Amino acid sequence: MKKAKVIFALLFCTALFLLASCKSAAPLQRDGIVDIPLSASNYEILGRVKMVNTDFRIVFFSFGKAKKFGLYYKILEEAQKEYPTANDVVNVTVDFEGTSFLFFQKGTYTTTALAIRYK
Secondary structure, three states: OHHHHHHHHHHHHHHHHHHOEEEEEEEOOOOOOOOOOOOHHHEEEEEEEEEEEEEEEEOOEEEEOOOOOOHHHHHHHHHHHHOOOOOEEEEEEEEEEEEEEOOEEEEEEEEEEEEEEEO
16 A cells, blocks of 8 residues: 555656646847837848847756847847948847746747848
8 A cells, every 4th residue: 555655646746747847938028129210221231130049047046148138239249240241230029938847947038130231
């Protein structure tokens, strides 16, 4: 009888661990968005730039290169690597996809933008 209780407890703990994870994907809020009307004659679109950063967290401690703040400057640097004549990036979007399991969390920030060169 004791052996059956131990096996049941082990199966219950295994099921609890398997059911305790979740995954979500959503666009981040539009905090700090500045809409500046630009005339199409003032710039030339060079192309789309995409950057993916991953962040790992255990409880409240963060490990990884993805930070919510400063992504504009990182995507601008990425655009200047890909398009050396790029002056700026516009239409910057940041999407977040997260997975969590008990105390462990993994977040992926996908940042995309259009690289432009002012005329």
